[in-house]
Amino acid sequence: MALPLKYNLRNVIVRWRSSMATVLGIAAVVAVFIVLRGMARGLEASSGNTGDPRNVLIVRKGSQAESGSLVSREHFRTLLYMEEVARNERNEPVISAEVIVMVTAPRRDGSGEANVLLRGLTPRGMELRPQVSLVAGRWFEPGHHEAVVSQRLARRFAGFEVGGTIRAGPTTLAIVGQMDGGGSAFDSEAWLDADEARSIFERDQYSSILVRPRDEAALIRLVKKVEEDKRLTLRAEREVEYYAKQTLTAKPIKIVASLLGMAMSLGAVFAAMNTMYASVASRTREIGTLRVLGFSRRTVVACFVIEGGLLAGFGGLVGCLLSLLMNGYSAGTLDFQSFAETVFQFRITPDLMLLGVAFSVAIGVAGSLLPALRAARLPVISALKAP
Amino acid sequence: MNVLSFIAKNALRNGRRVTLTVSSVAVSCALLVTLQTLQRELTIPPESEGASLRVIVRNKVSLMQPLPARQLSVIERIPGVVAVSPFTFFGGTYAGETVTSFAQFAIDPERFRGLLVEGRIASGDYDDFVRDRTSCLVGADTMTRYKLKVGDRMKFTGTFYPIDPDLRIAAVFAGTVDDRGVFFNHKLLDDVTGGGSTVGTWYLRVASAKVAPDVITAINAAFANSSAEVRAETERAFQMSFMAMLGDVKSLTLSISAVVVFTLMLVSVSTMSMSIRERFRELAVLKALGFRRREIFSFILAESFGLAFVGAVFGIGGTWLFWSHINLQKLSNGFLIYFEVTPRIMAMGGTVAAVLGILSAIAPAIAVARMSVADGLRTLD
Numbered sequence: 172m173a174l175p176l177k178y179n180l181r182n183v184i185v186r187w188r189s190s191m192a193t194v195l196g197i198a199a200v201v202a203v204f205i206v207l208r209g210m211a212r213g214l215e216a217s218s219g220n221t222g223d224p225r226n227v228l229i230v231r232k233g234s235q236a237e238s239g240s241l242v243s244r245e246h247f248r249t250l251l252y253m254e255e256v257a258r259n260e261r262n263e264p265v266i267s268a269e270v271i272v273m274v275t276a277p278r279r280d281g282s283g284e285a286n287v288l289l290r291g292l293t294p295r296g297m298e299l300r301p302q303v304s305l306v307a308g309r310w311f312e313p314g315h316h317e318a319v320v321s322q323r324l325a326r327r328f329a330g331f332e333v334g335g336t337i338r339a340g341p342t343t344l345a346i347v348g349q350m351d352g353g354g355s356a357f358d359s360e361a362w363l364d365a366d367e368a369r370s371i372f373e374r375d376q377y378s379s380i381l382v383r384p385r386d387e388a389a390l391i392r393l394v395k396k397v398e399e400d401k402r403l404t405l406r407a408e409r410e411v412e413y414y415a416k417q418t419l420t421a422k423p424i425k426i427v428a429s430l431l432g433m434a435m436s437l438g439a440v441f442a443a444m445n446t447m448y449a450s451v452a453s454r455t456r457e458i459g460t461l462r463v464l465g466f467s468r469r470t471v472v473a474c475f476v477i478e479g480g481l482l483a484g485f486g487g488l489v490g491c492l493l494s495l496l497m498n499g500y501s502a503g504t505l506d507f508q509s510f511a512e513t514v515f516q517f518r519i520t521p522d523l524m525l526l527g528v529a530f531s532v533a534i535g536v537a538g539s540l541l542p543a544l545r546a547a548r549l550p551v552i553s554a555l556k557a558p
Numbered sequence: 559m560n561v562l563s564f565i566a567k568n569a570l571r572n573g574r575r576v577t578l579t580v581s582s583v584a585v586s587c588a589l590l591v592t593l594q595t596l597q598r599e600l601t602i603p604p605e606s607e608g609a610s611l612r613v614i615v616r617n618k619v620s621l622m623q624p625l626p627a628r629q630l631s632v633i634e635r636i637p638g639v640v641a642v643s644p645f646t647f648f649g650g651t652y653a654g655e656t657v658t659s660f661a662q663f664a665i666d667p668e669r670f671r672g673l674l675v676e677g678r679i680a681s682g683d684y685d686d687f688v689r690d691r692t693s694c695l696v697g698a699d700t701m702t703r704y705k706l707k708v709g710d711r712m713k714f715t716g717t718f719y720p721i722d723p724d725l726r727i728a729a730v731f732a733g734t735v736d737d738r739g740v741f742f743n744h745k746l747l748d749d750v751t752g753g754g755s756t757v758g759t760w761y762l763r764v765a766s767a768k769v770a771p772d773v774i775t776a777i778n779a780a781f782a783n784s785s786a787e788v789r790a791e792t793e794r795a796f797q798m799s800f801m802a803m804l805g806d807v808k809s810l811t812l813s814i815s816a817v818v819v820f821t822l823m824l825v826s827v828s829t830m831s832m833s834i835r836e837r838f839r840e841l842a843v844l845k846a847l848g849f850r851r852r853e854i855f856s857f858i859l860a861e862s863f864g865l866a867f868v869g870a871v872f873g874i875g876g877t878w879l880f881w882s883h884i885n886l887q888k889l890s891n892g893f894l895i896y897f898e899v900t901p902r903i904m905a906m907g908g909t910v911a912a913v914l915g916i917l918s919a920i921a922p923a924i925a926v927a928r929m930s931v932a933d934g935l936r937t938l939d
């Protein structure tokens with residue numbers, strides 16, 4: 172027969188001081204673990220959430236990111252007249268040759284400067300990215316040295332509000348609008364006209380080409396055609412696939428989260444063990460009584476393990492609640508692939524919280540197993556005699 | 559039995575608890591020290607005496623924006639400049655690796671000779687590197703990592719530039735802060751830099767640290783209002799600006815350290831008060847025997863302080879041993895290079911542990927001081 176859960180619950184409450192210390196300690200461990208994973212999740216989400224499955228992104232073979240890619244104008248012209256390319260209602264090919272450049276700008280909080288990614292693109296490029304919408308001001312007009320910045324970027328950089336400017340050497344770009352990339356990688360970009368970008372930054376070549384093929388079959392044909400054409404030295408892949416692979420920055424954070432989680436949980440296991448041993452020691456007589464009443468050793472072990480799990484699980488819940496405070500927190504760091512500032516939001520998702528609670532219960536069980544075994548092994552008679 | 563052995567006996571009488579307390583303090587101290595070291599690694603670039611003598615000139619727009627090669631003659635003539643070379647980050651991948659694990663730069667071999675201040679040629683011949691346009695100068699660490707020898711070939715795939723250089727190793731350098739780089743002739747980039755009309759950055763050495771600020775001002779002024787305005791800064795300032803780009807990662811490490819310290823405090827405070835509560839009756843006996851509150855407090859303090867101290871020694875010392883014997887550079891693929899646990903960080907960890915020892919003695923000491931002897935003697939649990 173098992174002992175009622177109420178017995179464990181009351182025991183935890185009666186020893187509230189040491190229980191609370193354990194709960195808070197485990198809560199801190201779980202919160203750190205979840206927040207770090209949530210940060211990696213946020214970084215992955217901003218790139219994983221980018222692109223349209225119908226689009227194909229073309230970069231130079233061998234380049235790791237759009238920012239390091241070069242596509243010549245001849246190559247662009249070759250692609251422009253491929254039959255696979257879709258046409259819009261005005262019979263224009265839906266293809267955009269784009270230029271990626273970088274400007275160094277001061278951060279708003281005074282913590283130094285960082286690189287901002289500027290994308291020079293055409294009206295087709297904007298049609299190809301329906302997830303980006305204008306939230307303030309207006310779109311840029313070619314030839315007027317105007318730019319539109321992402322709203323999230325504007326919060327991080329000084330002078331990026333509508334009416335502000337971006338300095339690019341001797342040229343200044345007037346910011347005429349703000350856009351919202353819907354949590355995608357475009358939230359870390361500023362946009363301007365492609366040809367204007369090429370002239371300001373003295374670029375002969377484009378960086379990448381974004382194209383919408385007519386249909387799925389045309390898409391597969393186009394990718395194959397680009398791959399096989401030896402003259403093109405280009406690589407074509409689905410836009411979504413390209414962005415899904417841009418996860419280099421999240422990787423070290425994930426590793427740190429796991430290592431830190433492991434080390435901290437080790438400390439938490441020691442703490443839980445301490446509490447549980449003390450709990451067993453002060454309940455020696457009680458345990459003896461339970462055994463005399465006929466509860467088996469196994470029941471006593473289960474009882475203490477459940478108590479440890481309960482205590483830690485409660486800590487895990489508190490940790491989850493604490494970590495929720497960070498959900499949606501907007502942060503920025505250096506993207507290791509583009510070398511520009513990437514803006515992302517911490518994402519504390521239900522599955523991460525579940526993982527955190529499971530993690531805390533595991534800590535509790537690991538920490539209470541030895542004390543529970545000790546409780547079960549107590550000789551009944553001497554346990555009853557204990558003070 | 560003297561007082562010290564009395565305290566020691568008391569502290570050690572529950573072996574299991576001592577082990578657990580010391581271990582949890584040790585783990586927390588280890589974490590704290592590791593995090594602080596990480597923070598230091600991320601914020602403070604490796605220091606070398608040459609770093610304040612070397613100046614990097616980049617385009618004011620951003621590091622990715624090239625500079626016109628014609629600027630060389632202007633920079634050369636600025637007083638205080640001893641040597642100057644083009645310095646272009648190639649960023650290729652080596653032997654089919656998917657990420658760039660060490661930097662490659664295109665330079666002018668003849669001019670670069672004067673820039674390798676702390677470095678020495680460990681093997682091979684620098685003159686050979688100057689003569690052979692398709693050869694390269696490789697850092698000793700990279701040589702060891704890939705088991706290369708002078709005369710071997712290194713093949714790179716360009717990620718920023720559409721060329722894939724195949725280079726013969728002419729010479730090996732060692733003794734700089736970062737012996738990983740690969741340097742090759744800038745002429746190889748001619749085809750992709752408009753016939754050699756642009757460079758990535760300029761790398762130069764000044765006569766002394768004293769003239770560095772003047773040289774920097776002069777260079778910045780020389781190209782002000784030109785089509786390619788520049789930003790000149792010392793190598794150290796340049797590295798610092800790179801670290802600044804990491805942004806919120808720094809504050810995150812700080813807050814995690816704070817959480818770790820907090821956890822540390824909870825654990826040891828709760829353990830200490832647990833062990834005192836267990837001994838309430840004994841402490842009452844001590845009181846009855848005539849020991850004063852102050853003396854009892856010092857017993858408790860000495861015990862908790864001692865436990866925290868031992869935990870700190872194990873935790874901090876262990877961490878120091880661990881990080882100084884592990885090749886983190888290899889493990890982290892070159893992301894973390896030094897990861898040096900400095901005396902300063904160790905002292906900080908020790909201070910936190912000491913404060914903890916004191917803090918965790920206070921609550922139980924107050925409880926003991928408040929209790930009346932009669933109550934204490936009656937306590938059963």
